[in-house]
Amino acid sequence: MGLDAAAPKSYIRHMSVHKLEITAQPREPDMPETLGFRPLYRQVKAIFVRRLMDGVWAPGAVLPSEGQLAAEIGVSQGTVRKALDELAAENLVVRRQGRGTFVAEHDERRILFQFFKLAPDQGAPRFPDSVVLSVTTGPADDAERTALDLQEAAPITRIRRQRSFDGAPLIVETVSLPQALFPGLENGPIPNNLYSLYAGHYGITIANARERLKAVALSAKDAAALGAAAGEPALQIDRIALSLDGTPVEHRLSLCLTQEVHYLSDLR
């Protein structure tokens, strides 16, 4: 690690005191001097993200106070603050006035807020029940290779499950995971909250995801899993979930009956 040489001269005096190396990166003469400019607070943020990835700061844990971090890294509290603010904006960290800054957890509250966009037409959003239909392994198919950015035929673990509200089938989905990242997952029990499992058991934090939605007609097989008629319209959700460093680590193809439920998208 180490902070860029892009830090302005006037701070060098200050920075020369702290523990981080100033890695002098010589620039190409014909490159504008500012092309590689990265603000200090982003470098500090990168240090923090690294600590999250490495498990130095585990989910639920309290971070050191802003003042302590500032002193440790050798920057002002305002710079630490700006770095933490960005992490909070990305839901990687939760700040609570008077208490401290905590590493975000994948509890049901967060998942409901960030990752589960299906809500009942009437009533409050809630977490569905899950029944695992099968857990299988095999080489990645084309869709999985594209989604997960994998080499040909990389081994994949697939979880197929049905999810429901009060016993009424709602979703049938297939979750595809690279075995290299989740070894042995196919042998253990599969909890309802997968992201909590990824974090707790494999040290992989899902940071964000991208979903592509289509309306499709149910196949006979999917219809059977949902107790619906083949050909019935269903909402298809194709999700790619990314870890802290932006690597795609999960592909999920969900089919949802939307008679009494909708997908909520806030355009801000």
Next chain:
Amino acid sequence: MGLDAAAPKSYIRHMSVHKLEITAQPREPDMPETLGFRPLYRQVKAIFVRRLMDGVWAPGAVLPSEGQLAAEIGVSQGTVRKALDELAAENLVVRRQGRGTFVAEHDERRILFQFFKLAPDQGAPRFPDSVVLSVTTGPADDAERTALDLQEAAPITRIRRQRSFDGAPLIVETVSLPQALFPGLENGPIPNNLYSLYAGHYGITIANARERLKAVALSAKDAAALGAAAGEPALQIDRIALSLDGTPVEHRLSLCLTQEVHYLSDLR
């Protein structure tokens, strides 16, 4: 207007100099003193939003510099900056280093980025062509009354149109608008970019929107407008668009064929 009395005592000295009144709001004795606390920068932000609503700052215009605004209002540049940063985060304002801060416009670029989430499976996102099928007026139906938070039977203008990529029908939608807010709209020409019309002709800025998605089977009428078969699955998008002050001003019900197109939702 005027800033809260909640401003800390140490700033009163400073604030007594500037032009804004300090409206003393007496508190209930049993209420915690901090319940009504609103940071200075949010009060400043509210002043700016008001100027956007009143058209003092029109779409595309340059705002005064941070320093000028700070001097005018009588707060520090940092406080103005924090207010503008939030407006930029809400896409109400665009900041460009070295140039200035501009009022956001509803040009195609912004709409594509913020409001139009349908993208071709292959190729770059783009704006569809539109053909107006009908413009009608009438009393609000139940769905419109709920969506637009209207009195019973408030008059509504409805625009029904078909949208397509390269002549291939993609969307058939009905846009419902309160006539009170958009008088005479039913008589004029209907441009492809409605939000630009709202802003330019009626001074109404769409700030954000909420969409609810379902998969449905096409009715015979909608299928005809799309050149598709009745019963075919379609993505139904139910949008409520809100103006700067949070008032719902537009309801839009769209039906989309998603064979070669998907709805993109980023989970962050």
Next chain:
DNA sequence: TAGTGGTCTAGACCACCTA
């Protein structure tokens, strides 16, 4: 009461743009 994050200020300097 002590400690945390949140707000606010003041001032310096940097990166970027226009002219």
Next chain:
DNA sequence: AGGTGGTCTAGACCACTAA
């Protein structure tokens, strides 16, 4: 060259929480 937003610092005080 001059102006704009962007970064960084230093220090004070406020709001909130827990012991």
